[in-house]
Amino acid sequence: xxxxxxxxxxxxxxxxxxxxxxxxxxxxxxxxxxxxxxxxxxxxxxxxxxxxxxxxxxxxxxxxxxxxxxxxxxxxxxxxxxxxxxxxxxxxxxxxxxxxxxxxxxxxxxxxxxxxxxxxxxxxxxxxxxxxxxxxxxxxxxxxxxxxxxxxxxxxxxxxxxxxxxxxxxxxxxxxxxxx
Amino acid sequence: xxxxxxxxxxxxxxxxxxxxxxxxxxxxxxxxxxxxxxxxxxxxxxxxxxxxxxxxxxxxxxxxxxxxxxxxxxxxxxxxxxxxxxxxxxxxxxxxxxxxxxxxxxxxxxxxxxxxxxxxxxxxxxxxxxxxxxxxx
Ligand SMILES: [Zn+2]
Numbered sequence: 001x002x003x004x005x006x007x008x009x010x011x012x013x014x015x016x017x018x019x020x021x022x023x024x025x026x027x028x029x030x031x032x033x034x035x036x037x038x039x040x041x042x043x044x045x046x047x048x049x050x051x052x053x054x055x056x057x058x059x060x061x062x063x064x065x066x067x068x069x070x071x072x073x074x075x076x077x078x079x080x081x082x083x084x085x086x087x088x089x090x091x092x093x094x095x096x097x098x099x100x101x102x103x104x105x106x107x108x109x110x111x112x113x114x115x116x117x118x119x120x121x122x123x124x125x126x127x128x129x130x131x132x133x134x135x136x137x138x139x140x141x142x143x144x145x146x147x148x149x150x151x152x153x154x155x156x157x158x159x160x161x162x163x164x165x166x167x168x169x170x171x172x173x174x175x176x177x178x179x180x
Numbered sequence: 181x182x183x184x185x186x187x188x189x190x191x192x193x194x195x196x197x198x199x200x201x202x203x204x205x206x207x208x209x210x211x212x213x214x215x216x217x218x219x220x221x222x223x224x225x226x227x228x229x230x231x232x233x234x235x236x237x238x239x240x241x242x243x244x245x246x247x248x249x250x251x252x253x254x255x256x257x258x259x260x261x262x263x264x265x266x267x268x269x270x271x272x273x274x275x276x277x278x279x280x281x282x283x284x285x286x287x288x289x290x291x292x293x294x295x296x297x298x299x300x301x302x303x304x305x306x307x308x309x310x311x312x313x314x315x316x317x
Contacts, residue, residue, distance in 0.1 A: 020250055024243045032238050042236055049238070050246050057250040123229040141195060142230045148197050167191040174222040177229070 005069035013061035020060075024053055030144060031077050038081040038136050039088070040128040048084055052077045067153050074144070074154045078136055085132055126176040134169035137162055181205060187219050194223060276312050 005026075011019030031052055036045035055076050063072065127135060133155055140146045140154060148162045155162070181189075186209050192198050193206050210217050 015254065017247060017251055021243060021247045024246050028238045028242055028246075029235065033236050036236050037233070045236070046238060046242065050242075050249065053246050054250055054253065058253070120233060123233060127230065127233075138230060142227050148192075148195065163192050163197065166195065167188065170191055170223045170226050173226040173230075177226065178222065 003065065003068050006065055009056075009060050009063050009069050012057060013063065020057055023056070027053070027073060031073070033143065034074065034136075034139055035077055035081050037127065037139050038078070038132060039084050041088075044084060048080050049077075052080050055080075068150065070144075070146075071150050071153045074140065074146075075156075078154055081136070082132060122177060123173070126173055129176075130169055130172060133157070134165045134172070137165040138169040138173075141166055181209065183209075183213060183216055186210075186213075186216055190216075190220050190223055194220070194227070273312065276309075 005023070008019050008023050012023060028049065032045055032049045035048050035052070036042045039045065039048070052073070056073060059076075063069070067075075127138075130138070136155060137151050140151045146154075148159045148166075151162045152159045155165075157165075186206055189198060189202065189206055193203060196203075198206070210220065
């Protein structure tokens with residue numbers, strides 16, 4: 001199967017600015033949303049998205065089609081998000097203390113279904129408390145509809161790990177949301 | 181498989197990442213097990229909620245800012261092959277041009293006279309000026 005983005009990357013590698021603009025327009029929304037949700041902060045997400053896109057621009061001449069272009073792009077985005085998260089972790093804040101206490105909650109697997117409630121804010125708060133690899137796997141699966149193989153390449157883990165990350169992410173979210 | 185083993189597979193089941201036989205087994209189990217069905221329903225609910233989160237839009241000029249930044253960066257890096265002395269000379273010439281443009285007639289409110297440079301070291305301005313002329317020829 002031919003990757004529709006590989007021609008764009010070739011052109012960018014040859015210095016074609018219009019090709020780069022097409023790539024930016026195609027990926028700006030998915031990347032911005034992925035980064036914002038992974039780091040849990042909208043304000044820095046645009047700067048990081050720009051950094052990711054500029055990295056792609058600089059690295060395009062060296063791109064080797066071992067993976068799909070989208071996998072490569074999200075891999076760079078994930079690493080940039082992790083760098084930002086690392087920076088934030090150093091500045092430990094109140095939110096993280098709050099999240100840790102949420103994670104230590106007891107397990108209740110087979111219980112009542114979810115009740116409808118103020119869902120958007122809740123889901124964002126609970127999503128924000130997941131470990132970053134679980135969060136990233138879930139976002140890539142749900143929003144980008146990527147296969148486990150692709151997610152595994154992006155996160156640099158095995159396919160089995162992706163399955164386990166997604167199971168744990170969904171279980172935590174289900175459990176936390178059910179409590180409300 | 182018991183309920184606990186079945187639920188462990190739900191994530192992969194709903195992502196269509198299981199082999200046909202396992203998938204079939206789960207489907208059969210779900211038909212006779214309301215608890216597991218409820219559990220799966222919870223997972224689907226989670227996915228719907230995450231998928232339904234409001235999407236963030238980049239600011240209006242984001243794409244053009246990124247493209248300009250890339251072009252600027254490539255201009256800078258292509259200049260990197262130029263020897264340091266030439267780049268320094270070019271930068272100095274740019275500054276001198278800017279200074280002399282201040283004295284051009286009709287250059288607007290910023291036009292100044294040479295009197296303001298009376299405390300400059302003697303000959304420094306003429307040196308810059310003649311270097312500039314030399315460069316221009
Ligand atoms: Zn069951």
